[in-house]
Amino acid sequence: MKFGETIKKIRRDKNLTQAQLSEGIMARNHLSQVENNNYFPSYDKFFLLIDRLNVNFEEFLYIQNHQKILFTGKIHSQISQAASLKNNEQLYSLADEANNLYEQTGNISYYHYMLICRALIAYNTDLTINQDIIEFMSPIKDYLFKMENWYLYELKLFNNIIYSLTLEEALLFSRTSLKRLETNKPFLEFQHIKQCIYTNLSTLCLEHGNFQAAKNFSKRAIKEAKKFSLIYEMVCSKLNYAIACIKLGEKGNACEVIEKNMSILEYLELDNLYKHFSIFLKKLEITLDAT
Template identity: 55%
Template structure:
């Protein structure tokens, strides 16, 4: 559908007349011309119409695309899901697709997605940061550091490339990220991005054996996951927190927390993620009772 057809469909679906939708925004006959694809309103009028229809621009594009996500949006979701589950085989395929799409469209986001996929695949080989992994994300790091102001896309990218930084750099730039992220707290993506930043910071600190800082970030990641009811993220954060506690000789019930969450991952058949944390436990010489 084109713009006018989509406006008309949403308007009629919501039982609004042209007069009700157009009042105070543009003349009714202008709205009629819009719906018949004979006139395109200014952008401020477009967003006023969408606001009266109680629909976001992203939702509008979804309807216009016949209730199908746009390619870039779907690709982003696929990368996020595969990276979260440490699915290296799927990430390899997505990396190839991203390279092709970048060549076809010259859209830099596909270049970034390809690098993220390759970096996560490299990390999954031994659940550790390697020079090859850092090499893959270096162009993203440069892209971010050359910008004075970050938006949601850049904030999410930063969360993904935290592992290319040392702890001091990560904490420094995270302050900037959290301050900027707070401006976008009215967006749904805010919740996931905030939680993942804390989770990834805790993982980075574990990698550098800064267990005190790792424990602090993991505790915040757990609390944030609880607040936003992010179940999967809560599991990963609790595992990071328990590992840090054990390494700090603050065991308490950490072994039980690890055992419980590893069983949940196994039950949910998150095999790649289960393997990742199994490798993590071995790396830190944490032996679980059979």
Template identity: 30%
Template sequence: MFLGSTIRQIRSSKGINQSILADGIMSRSNLSRFEGGKYYPGYDKLILLLDKLEMSLEELLFLQNGYAQPEKRTLHLSLVEAANRYEFDKVRTISHECRFLYGVTRTEAYYHLYLLGQGFLIQYQREDEIRQLSELAGEIKPYLMGADIWYLYEFKLLNNFLFTLSSGDAIFFGLRAADEFDKYHDFAESRTIQQHLMQNIAKICLKEHNYEQSLFFLKKALPLADKTNLLYDKIVTLVYHEITLLCLKHKDDTQQLLGYLDILRQLEFNDSYEALQQVCRIHLPDIF
């Protein structure tokens, strides 16, 4: 992959000359050779160039690829979109494509996408090559257990495959995720996945009437919703938090819960409003 021409394009568009960009990193002549495809600097120097250009490696690769996302990301989005639209033939096709790409590249992420597609089909009673969610859990659990340190990929993987796990396994891995998240405290890009993961595990616990454990994960999710400035996520998390507190008899006033639900209704999140009303009827039948 030749990145020099893309670096030149970014530098020129920002009005930065070669001498300024190269200063403290490499000679101007080497930068010129890099931009011309005749020299490739070490990775450490590339990172320094990107830092000076206020550019992430991810964005550089996005530009290098003609404003297109990496193939794995595109396949993941297409898979989720097809499942949400109940386009099961497309889900099956993408899943098989990912299995083929794994066979060619041995890149494990492709295999995980294959499994995810199979999981979507199982959820909707359209079983394909894998017949049971427990088979998927049997693939994902050893991978997560075998990772000495979790990175963002492992957090995303757990979130994607929560639906295949028992509540006990979800709690087990959720507790590990909560510990691993501490290392990412100052990494802003991780907060959205952290918030979604903690909230989703809390919902699993709530469904099992495990209110104490649900409260634990919701307390992790709430401050993350503040930090990510995700208004919708914060309101939904607050609704679950209020439901859990009421179920645990930690409070008996429903005013805040009703207020958060009303905000969703006023903001026209109608599907979420109705779904959360149903959750309230299940767990708080004497109130709703």
């Protein structure tokens, strides 16, 4: 579907006349030329048009592409899902798919996605950062270091590689990422990434034995998850918070929180994630029966 056809389709679906859509934005006959693909408006006029149609740019592209999600966005969401569920089989498949697409198109995002998949597979084996992971993530770190400013893509990359960074690198990067996120508060996707960054930072701090920082980051993650009703993220963040409290000698009801949220993972049949936290608890020498 061409640009003008998409504008025309949405306008008709919304029961708007050309006069209603064009009023105050452009002459009606100019809109007619747009819809017939004879004229492309300036970007400010274009965004005024889609704003009046009550669709955002991503939705406009989705409609224009015959309601198909652009593949770069699709593969990223699939990787995020596979990573959350610790699904190595799916990660293997996505790594091959991303690598093939990189060879075909030369698009660096596919190269990054392939590296992320391979690093996640290596990490999921025993939850240990090894040399393979560091090598996989090195090109992405170099890419991020060269960026003067980060956009949504760079924020997503950072969120995906946090676990492979040193604590110092992660904290350095986090200052850049969280500052950028604060300037994009109105956008839901940025808000979701902010919560994930806090959760992943808390996990990294647990890995490195910085339990106070882990407690602080997971507390912020819980706050963000509550704000946007992110149930899955809430469970992971509460587990990290309780683990940090136990390691700081602040048990309170931490053991009950861990047992409750592990039961939730088990009830939801999130077997890989349940196994992940079971291994993590053992790694940090937390035995609930003995506490």
